[in-house]
Amino acid sequence: MKRIVLMAIATILSVSIYAQDISGKWNGVLKVEGTDLGLSINITKTGDDLSASMDVPKQGAKGIPVSFIIYENSILKFEISDADIKYEATLDEENTFFGTFKQGGQSIPLSLTKEEVEKDNVPRPLEIDVSFAKIRGNDTDDEKTLESIVKVRDISEQYATGGLYLMTHYGNLDGPNLALL
Amino acid sequence: MDQTWRFCSIFSTTSQENGVVVGRNWDNQNVGSIIVSHYEPDNGYASVSFSRAIDMGFPMNVGLDDMAKTPYGEKLLVAPFYAYDGMNEHGLCAMVTGINSVKVSPKEDQESLFIGYIVRKLLDHSKTVDEAIMLVGNYIPFDLSLTQINCHFFVSDASGKSVILEYQDNEWKKSYPTKNWQVMTNNVIKDVPDTQLRKKCWRYGTISGLLDKTNGDVNRNEGMELLKNVSQDGTTWSVIYLPNSNEIYFSVYQSWDKIYHIQDL
Numbered sequence: 001m002k003r004i005v006l007m008a009i010a011t012i013l014s015v016s017i018y019a020q021d022i023s024g025k026w027n028g029v030l031k032v033e034g035t036d037l038g039l040s041i042n043i044t045k046t047g048d049d050l051s052a053s054m055d056v057p058k059q060g061a062k063g064i065p066v067s068f069i070i071y072e073n074s075i076l077k078f079e080i081s082d083a084d085i086k087y088e089a090t091l092d093e094e095n096t097f098f099g100t101f102k103q104g105g106q107s108i109p110l111s112l113t114k115e116e117v118e119k120d121n122v123p124r125p126l127e128i129d130v131s132f133a134k135i136r137g138n139d140t141d142d143e144k145t146l147e148s149i150v151k152v153r154d155i156s157e158q159y160a161t162g163g164l165y166l167m168t169h170y171g172n173l174d175g176p177n178l179a180l181l
Numbered sequence: 182m183d184q185t186w187r188f189c190s191i192f193s194t195t196s197q198e199n200g201v202v203v204g205r206n207w208d209n210q211n212v213g214s215i216i217v218s219h220y221e222p223d224n225g226y227a228s229v230s231f232s233r234a235i236d237m238g239f240p241m242n243v244g245l246d247d248m249a250k251t252p253y254g255e256k257l258l259v260a261p262f263y264a265y266d267g268m269n270e271h272g273l274c275a276m277v278t279g280i281n282s283v284k285v286s287p288k289e290d291q292e293s294l295f296i297g298y299i300v301r302k303l304l305d306h307s308k309t310v311d312e313a314i315m316l317v318g319n320y321i322p323f324d325l326s327l328t329q330i331n332c333h334f335f336v337s338d339a340s341g342k343s344v345i346l347e348y349q350d351n352e353w354k355k356s357y358p359t360k361n362w363q364v365m366t367n368n369v370i371k372d373v374p375d376t377q378l379r380k381k382c383w384r385y386g387t388i389s390g391l392l393d394k395t396n397g398d399v400n401r402n403e404g405m406e407l408l409k410n411v412s413q414d415g416t417t418w419s420v421i422y423l424p425n426s427n428e429i430y431f432s433v434y435q436s437w438d439k440i441y442h443i444q445d446l
Contacts, residue, residue: 037394037395125405125432126438126440127430127442128440129443131444132229132443149246151244151245151246152441163245164214164217164433165216165234169219169220169221170221170222170223
């Protein structure tokens with residue numbers, strides 16, 4: 001009995017996906033040679049026919065015509081013949097296409113969703129504001145002053161012991177006095 | 182290259198989000214402490230520059246804060262003159278990367294200057310690339326000895342203009358970008374086709390390839406990611422200079438998840 005119920009649910013889901021209208025804007029991020037390239041596919045349905053175009057905002061490309069597109073049994077296929085691009089993906093229950101983007105012999109995984117993808121997809125690291133002690137003390141007679149030295153962090157022994165230091169200098173320094181070194 | 186440790190990478194481009202973006206990896210080995218200097222000369226522009234403690238004679242395993250209190254600490258006064266890259270208050274960026282050794286002939290009527298001192302002169306006294314070109318013409322550069330130089334110079338300004346300066350045949354040679362960005366790694370640029378440079382150095386090719394794809398539109402965060410992509414075991418500091426907002430973002434020893442931020446030079 002339990003198996004019958006599960007089969008019934010699966011059948012309903014399948015019909016639901018199959019019947020879904022996929023027209024609209026689908027967004028994804030193509031990871032190419034270490035960089036993230038956001039793109040959008042704009043799909044239009046006219047009667048039973050689909051047409052589409054692609055935008056790649058970072059490359060200033062908008063409305064690149066898709067030369068072939070078909071959506072059957074939850075599988076989307078499209079091609080942009082001028083750019084030697086082919087894409088094939090399957091729509092899942094959460095309304096995301098999972099598939100492969102092919103261009104010039106390269107195959108890259110690409111998911112498309114209707115959610116807007118943020119322009120900048122490079123994860124933001126922790127940013128730490130550091131500042132120099134820019135309060136000038138009394139000048140020494142020869143105008144050479146090292147006003148402050150602040151250790152920001154130790155450096156791992158994996159490389160070399162030492163640290164990262166911020167220093168503030170004022171006045172007209174003489175430059176390297178090689179005899180000093 | 183016969184000096185395989187000289188692995189630095191530099192680029193300059195213009196982004197929609199951050200304006201001019203200048204990136205640099207300093208790649209080397211066992212440099213010990215890193216010094217980031219803010220220097221305000223009385224007769225020049227304020228700037229921030231990066232140096233290595235070992236160049237001032239400090240061993241790798243000493244704490245500079247302790248050394249500053251001793252007579253030995255006087256050496257720290259010259260930190261701004263051992264500048265390998267930096268940016269001044271006008272957004273002028275100056276930096277060096279290593280190349281194979283080039284012979285230099287000192288002249289009696291022209292001053293010979295250590296490469297770090299030339300970077301210092303540029304930061305102190307140049308607002309633009311054109312001013313920088315005029316200024317270096319006064320000097321003969323040297324590196325390991327007075328008769329040789331092992332690096333070339335990259336200069337860019339807040340307008341986005343950049344130039345690569347190389348001292349060859351006892352004169353300064355200039356190479357300007359052919360696109361709206363410019364890349365420099367460790368091969369001589371002057372009169373070498375871009376296609377050849379891309380083949381010679383994978384870092385040059387990687388940076389150029391990405392800038393091609395994005396038409397140079399790489400913001401500061403993407404710029405740091407690009408530096409990460411071309412980093413190597415010896416990458417010691419990675420810095421993004423933003424001349425239009427007078428900000429600097431940098432990481433040390435490939436700690437990509439922790440970026441330091443300096444603003445208001």
